[in-house]
Amino acid sequence: MKKIGNQSYSFDSPPTIVDCASIVGPKEAQGPLSKYFDLCIEDEFWGEKTWEKAESKIIKETVNTVIAKSGIPSAQIDCCFAGDLLNQCISSSFGLRELSIPFFGVFGACSAFVESMSLAAICTEAFAENTLCATSSHFCSAEKQFRFPLELGNQRPQSSQWTVTGAGSAILSKNGTGPYITMITPGKIVDMGIKDGNNMGAAMAPAFCDTLTTHFLDTGRNPSYYDAIISGDLGYVGKEIVLDIMSSKGYNIKSNYNDCGILIFDKLKQDTHSGGSGCGCCASVFSGYLFKELRARKMKKLLLIATGALMNSTSSQQGESIPGIAHAISIEI
Amino acid sequence: MNPLESKQTYQQYVDKKSPNSPIIKNCFNAFWVGGLICTIGQIISNICKERGFDIATSSTIVSIILIGISAFLTGLNLFNKIGKFAGAGSLIPITGFANSIVSPAMEYKSEGYVMGVGGKMFTVAGPVLVFGISASILVGIIYMIFATESITLV
Amino acid sequence: MDINWSNVFDIMSLVKCFVVGGLICIIGQILIDKTKLTPARILVIFVTTGAILGGLGIYQYLVDFAGAGATVPLTGFGYNLAKGAIEGVKQAGLVGAFTGGVKAAAGGIAAAIFFGYLASLISKPKMKKQ
The missing domain is CATH 3.40.47.40 (Stage V sporulation protein AD)
Structure with a gap:
């Protein structure tokens, strides 16, 4: 890797993004990009008892999907970077606890996905054949932690945003033909x-x-x-x-x-x-x-x-x- | 014009840039929903007075009925839709207080009944009780000092 | 059961109640839209204002005029607490300052707690639609 200017870094052998997977919730499924996601779930619980468990299931299934799509068995993935919004990032750690891939948890709030891709790319350049990154968020678990109970009858200001219920995951590899x-x-x-x-x-x-x-x-x-x-x-x-x-x-x-x-x-x-x-x-x-x-x-x-x-x-x-x-x-x- | 010149200029810039809520529409909805809830309370209170209850008991009955209705609507996932529409119209009457207790009770059920429901029920409404009751105690003490020379301390 | 329905639906008293209740809510709405105060802070402002105005005897005029239009909003809850504390002092001195307020609001507080617990037993929070 080479340092470019003050704060940027280029790769000598740029890692390839082999494949990606995404799973989103019902509100996202009604949005303009619905046909691009791998799976749209029907309700925010997805069969689980709590929002937090549902978010873990979403990130777990997203990772399983990207591993299947890429054709790279998980034993050949050298490490993974994952994060989410919940306290101590329990959504990703609990969701991916059965993954058997060396795990680096990252917290960057909503920047976590690019942060994990950056770190995974650096690892791929340095030593890894294949690396995995994944992040998730869930509207209900985020509202519960950061804002108000869902049933509270409050008004949201025009500048407020809607936390996406969904996860995305990417596998990076030393070998490949881009992107x-x-x-x-x-x-x-x-x-x-x-x-x-x-x-x-x-x-x-x-x-x-x-x-x-x-x-x-x-x-x-x-x-x-x-x-x-x-x-x-x-x-x-x-x-x-x-x-x-x-x-x-x-x-x-x-x-x-x-x-x-x-x-x-x-x-x-x-x-x-x-x-x-x-x-x-x-x-x-x-x-x-x-x-x-x-x-x-x-x-x-x-x-x-x-x-x-x-x-x-x-x-x-x-x-x-x-x-x-x-x-x-x-x-x- | 560089908005990022200092934190103050950025804050002023952001205040100008941020979209405004439709305040006229919100005030109108708050007015008629709030007025309607109070009117329902007045009707209940009138019925109680006709039945012979005194003022204090009537107003307690009104509170309990309105709280019960709010709890019911919150449980049916309807109150938050009313709240989104009416804003202060459902928040300011006693219905808002009830909703602010029932909604965390429902939400934190996932953490169990004792620590979740029981422990977190007052996350939104707790301040109302703390400040309301403390203010009333202060009012009582001040009243005692200024208005009652003839009453003994105990 | 003799209910004089024309007393219950006395138009003048209902109109006064509607207008005053609505105006108090408009004040709250302006706070919501024009300031960054959270719902909890706004409710605290209202209940404390009601208690102070109730203690000073001012809020009583509004209650006499508008009935439930003044007692149903949270300012009325504060007024109720303050009035109860004053009654308590009249009856029992200093101890009454502590017991009077909570006694007056007991029905409302108990109902909110109980119904909250019931609702948690029966229902499950669903996803917000908007």
Whole structure:
């Protein structure tokens, strides 16, 4: 691997994303991307007794699906990186406890999918033949942990987002014919003082812009180099902010920038306010839709930047602001 | 114009940029749903007075009936739809208090009845009881100091 | 059972009740939409305001005017607590300050707890649709 500029790294032998799998919940199944997911479950419990168990089942089945699709037996997968939103990431650890693959749990809030892909890619370059990454989120378990009981009759503000119920998983390999992960730009934590937990897009947008600008400066690339620059879950509110900030820095990304949280739901029909969010948002939209676009060569160069809000309920109750983080990977065929 | 110049400029920029709730529509819905709930309470109270109950008992009966109805609607997964529509119209009457106790009770059932239901039932409504009861005790003590020279301490 | 239904449905008293109750809810709605206060904080503000206004004797005028329009909102719950504490002091001195409020609200608190427990026994939270 080589260091490029201040904060970016390129691969000497770029790992191939062999295959991906995604499983989503009923609300996502009614959204515009429904036909791209491997499986849409009918209700949020999926036969389990609690939301947390359901989320574990979703990530477990997603991983089983991607292993089956890739044709690589799990004994040949050298390690896996997985994470989710729940306290101590129990969803991924419990879901994948029978996997028998060396396990690295990661927490990056909603940036976890790209964080785990970055780490898996580094391992693949360094020593591994094949690596696995997976992340999940579940609307009900996230609301229970971060916000309010489901039956509470409260109103959500227009800037709030809807945590996606879903998981995405990818297998990376030293051998393969692409799509390749060619570069990563890990992000720094950026905190611009936003305290409003109902406006995550605004809290995370500065981190996104910081990583994206650093990526451009390090690599010398322009926005037009990429067919698409896609963020994880900034939502409609975050997208507006990003376009303003990036143009004030001299970058016009209006024509090829979009967001997984905007793509996954139909704003008008599904009343999801500012869009989808959660680790499962970026994971399922990439593993379902974007990966298929890359494979079909409809998209040749993708910059995927997942954003996360590094807070918990204690920090917000203590009056703390919300630090954001964004990790970028460049995927080319 | 760089919104990221400082935390203050960014906060001001975000406040301007954030979409507003449809406040006129929300206030209208809050008004008529809240008014309707209070009117139902008034009708129940009138019936109780006709039956001969005194004011204090009538208002307790009204509370219990409205709380029972809220609990029932919460249990049927209907109250959150009403709340989404009416906002303060269902939150401010005693129905909001009841919903804020019943909803965590249902949610935390997965953690068991003692620690889950029993322990977490007051996560939303607890402050109401703490501050309401404490305020009433203070009111009582202040009343005692200022308004009752003739009453002995015990 | 002689219920004088024209007393029960006395239009004037119901209209006053409807309007006052609705206006109190509008104040709450403005707090929801214009501030970042959570539902719990808004309820605390309302119950404490009701207790203070009840203690000062001001809220009594609203109750006399609008009946349930003033007692059903959570300000009325606070008023009820404060009024109960004052009654308690009149009857039993300092001890009454502690017992009076909770006594007055006992029915409501007990009902909420009991029905909450019942509901948890019988139902299961379902997914929010919006």
